[in-house]
Amino acid sequence: MHGTIPAKPRRQPGSGSRLPLVLRLALRELRGGLKGFGIFLACIALGVAAIAGVSSLSRSLTDGIGREGRRILGGDMAFSLLQREANAQEKAFLASKGQVNTIASMRAMVLAGDKGSALVELKAVDANYPTVGALETDPPMTPADLLAQRDGAFGAAADPALLARLDLKVGERVKVGDATVELRASLVSEPDKIASGIGFGPRLLVSEDAVRATGLIQPGSLVRWTYRVILPPNLSTEEGLSQVEAEAGRVLPEAGWNVRTRLNADPRFARNIERFTQFLTLVGLTALLVGGVGVANAVRGFVDRKRASIATLKSLGAPGGQVVLLYLTQVMIIAGIGIAIGLLVGAALPFIVTGLFGHLLPIPIQPTIAVAELGVALLYGVLTALVFALAPLGRAHDIQVSGLFRDQIDPERRWPRKRYLAALALSVAALVGLAVLTAYDRRIALMFVAAAACSFVLLRLVATGIMAVAKRLPRPRRTAPRLALSNIHRPGALTPSLVLSLGLGITLLVTLSVIDTNLRQQLQQTLPERAPSFFFLDIPNAQADAFEDFLKGQKAEAKIERVPMMRGRLVSLRGVPASQIKAEEDISWVLEGDRGITYAKAAPEGSKVVAGEWWPEDYRGKPLVSFDQRIAEGLGLKIGDEIVVNVLGRNITATIANLRHVEWRSMGINFVMVFSPNTFAGAPHTHLATVTYPNGSDAASDARILRSAAQAYPMVTSVRVKDALDAVNDVVSQLVMAIRGASSIALIASLLVLAGALAAGHRARLYDAVVLKTLGATRARLLSAYALEYGLLGLATALFGLLAGTFAAYFIITRVMNLSFSLDLSGALLASGLSVLVAVGLGLVGTWRILSQKPAQYLRNL
Structure with a gap:
């Protein structure tokens, strides 16, 4: 057969690449570097790093607790009772399940x-302590040698x-109640420290x-x-733990013990980790959203720099959608770099x-690569970049080629096409859904989303209002104020982005x-003025009257308040087991563990x-x-509802007779539950x-009273309220420092965004300066005009920030923290004033750079 072989088609340049055209063009344009995207990258990286790092x-903490649950708990299971030891039947049941060791904990006074x-x-602790883990002391000693009784001392x-508080040294002896105790070592580490809890005093x-x-x-x-029980292998599985717990409830229904397993060695601690994680995640999300404004500013400046390229592409026939896709691809590639860094x-x-x-x-920490958490942070970064990039990019679709050149001085007000608005709406919905679905407390997450949305809307309205007012004000005669006023409301003004960022x-x-x-103010001023000087706990019932007389003898003018006290655990409410009741976070603590309860003939003072x-x-x-x-x-x-409370191993059913409003901040004696006196007739209590x-007291007289009480009534525990408040203040100060440190991420993002907003207007300000300098304007006059512009915008925005920030703080203090609100704006005024100065300073630094440019090279391009 004869025939001709068709000629091989000629290869077109670039046809060998399998990458789509838009991606090839985007990568080609990015070869010129990331100029103008430094703040963009910093904002995205900062927010993603905060969310990814916290998660x-x-x-790592929760994994560490989960893997070390047996050591933290001191066994596979722990059964706790308050105010009584387990009886013979209960001890026999526990012994039938495995090896048992006993821990007793209480507050006491040490007399040195x-x-x-x-x-x-x-x-x-008993002789088997610790059954899991190791006790570390200085000097190192075995538990047997450390705790043994020798030479008349334990x-x-x-x-x-x-040791530091009482100026004691290892080897010295002290009194605890009727026992003499020799301090043979300093305590370095307990394997079960978390499970043992944190108290008012040292261990x-x-x-x-x-x-x-x-x-x-x-x-x-x-x-x-x-x-604490060490179970045999056949019962130490997850199913075995549940089986033993269920059997304990079935065989001993009125034991009233609190049961924990190695799988939830410290549920309250784990919940606190989750709560603090949510707070820090919201701080990271705040940084990301604030940074999103920086993304929008950077994209707007990017589009501004690409006007010539966009005009060229559209002149050559590129559809508007392809142009938007091209630059959206570039933006998302750059966002991907920032996300990767984060x-x-x-x-x-x-x-x-x-x-x-x-x-x-x-606490044990098991560092790990948390893939799921990193995936969530990745989604946050992608969605944030998408949300804030779509609107400024979408506007370029329908603008004519001539309009792209004219847009700088006559910006069009049209909305982007419906497809971009739909994509924006879907991105916002996805971001909101992600924030809510991954939150520990969805109510708080929804409040955060609502607050963020309100902030953006209100700031946009504030910017619009400022521009409208500036436009209607009479024109000043002096050049600098007139120029400043015109800059605020003119087409293409920086007002919207500056007001939003600042x-x-x-x-x-x-x-x-x-x-x-x-x-x-709540902890350092209000409380000490109304708080008692001392709390005295564990006063034996038989010695209560004598102890009250003793206190009166110390200071006759003292006001003494005394009430009976027991501990009880809610078993059920209206027939529903307490374990099945899902209460709000600020209420659920009442259902967890034992609560202080009392009985009274009359309503307690302070309620x-x-x-x-x-x-x-x-x-x-x-x-x-x-009930409270x-x-x-x-x-x-x-x-009329009935509750069941377990006291001393006995279930007691009581009917709610009344409800009280309790003033807890007075620090007087009060309880969530106060029972009628006949409820606990004959029950042992303190x-x-x-x-x-x-008229208050001084440290010397307080020390004398504490020493006298410890000597005369060694079984009574004395708590000096000032010491307790100092301890609380220390904790609060640490939390405040942690909050400030975490929130500084969002504040850094705000500063970056502000700088980005000013940088985004660089091109417009540059041509302004060139024209004005050509017409004879001096650098000093231009600087004063710009300073006045930034100052007016800063003051107007600061007023909004003061109002919005105060309202947000009021809501958090009264609704989330359930505290009374005190209006003190001294710190807020200082913070907002510094912010205005920073804004003016950054603006003038950028302006100074612009004013130093030579006009000639720019006049050629006008």
Whole structure:
């Protein structure tokens, strides 16, 4: 067969590339570098790094707790009882399940002779302690040698804080109740420190024999007995743990113990990690959203720089959609670089923290690459970049080629096409959905989303209002004010972007400042003026009257308040088990563990009956209870409902007779639940007393009273309220510092965004300056005009920031923290004033650079 071979088609340049045309063009344009996108990259990287780092660190902590649950708990399961030891039947049940070791913990007073006395958290252990992990002391000692009784004294390990507080040294002896205790070592580390909890005083570790010898264990004493069980392999599985827990509830339904397993060794601590993680994630999201404004400014400046390229592409026949897609691709590639940087920093954070501070942390941390959390941070970054880039890019679709050149001085007001608005709406919905679905508390997340949306809308309205007012004001005669006023409202003005950028930063600063001021006033000013001087706990019932006489003898003018006190655990509400009730976060603590309860003939001082009637003084009917109004409403309780509370291993059913409004901040004696006196007739209990001095007291007299009380009544625990408040203030100060540190990320983002907003207007200001300088304007006159413009915008925006930030702080203080609000704007005014100065300063620095340009090269292109 004969034939011709068709000629091989000629290869077109670039046809060998399999990349789509838009992507090839985008990559080709990016060869010129990322000029103008430095702030864009910083904003995206900062926000993504914050979210990724916080989430990764949280996962590392929770993984560490999960893997080390057995060591943290001290066994596979822990059964806790308050105010009583387990009875023979309960001990037999636990022993039938595995190896049992016993821990007793309580507050006690240490008396060190002339050196004074101190409150300690006494922890008594049996001979098998620790069954899991290792006890570390200085000098190193085995638990047997450390705690043994020798030469008439029981051994102990003391927290270094106790040694420092009383100026004690290892080897010295102290008194705890009736027992003599020798401090043989300093306590370095306990394997079960988290599970043991954190108390008001330093830890003192002794043997079980020692705590019994103190004489402090009396009927009704607030001693927590914890029985830790090491299960055999066939029961230590997840199913086995659930089986044992269910069997304990079925066989011993009225034991009233709190059961924990190694799978939830410290649920409250885990929840606190989740709550703090959500807070920090919201801070990171705030930084990302604030940075989103920087993204929008950068994209707007990018489009402005690309006018010639866009005009050329459209002149050559490129459809508007292809042009938008081309530059959206470039923007998302650059965003991808920022996201990658943020993910790398966030993923490395757990390893950095472990390497630098792992040996200092009291909690186990298992650094890991948290893929799911990093994926969420990736989505946040992509969606934020998309949301803030679509609007400025979409406008370029329908503008004519001539309009692209004219747009600088006559910007069109049209909205982007529906397809871009639909894409924007979907991106916003996805971002909101991600924030809500991944939140620990979705209510808080929804509030955050609503606040963010309101902030953006209001700031846009503020900008529009400022421009409208500036346009209608009479024109000043002087050149600088007239130029400043014109710059505020003219086409293409920086007003919208500057107001949005600066307004977000000032609002955030004012919110943090007002919250900080309120917290400090609540804890440092209001409370001490009304608080008692002392709390005295664990007063034996038989000695309550004698102890009150003793207190009166110390200072006759003292006001003494004394009430009986027990501990009880809610079992059910209206027939529904407490474990099945889903309450709000600020209410659920009432259902967790044991609560202080009391009985009274009359309504306690500091509370007011707001619904129902108080029972008669000689009431003898079935048990009644008075409930805190806010807690009752949060749990869905009303007058006439029945609750069951377990006290001393016995379930008691009581009917809600009335609701009270309680003034908790007075720090007087008050309880969520107050029962009718006949409810606990004959039950062993102790008393709680407060002492308030009308004219206050000094440290020397306080120390004398504490020493006298410890000597005369060694079983009574004394708490100096000022010391407790100082401890609380220390914790709050640390939290405030943590909040400030975390929030600084968002503030840095605000500063970057402000700089970006000013940089975005660089091109317009450059040509302004060139023309004005050509017409004879001096540098000083132009600087004064720009300073006046930035100052007026800053002051107007600061006013909005003050109002919005104060309202946000009010909402958080009153609705989230449930505290009273005090209006003190001193810190807020300082913060907003500094913000205005920063804005003016940044604006003038940029303007100075512009004014230093030579006019000739720019005049050729006009």
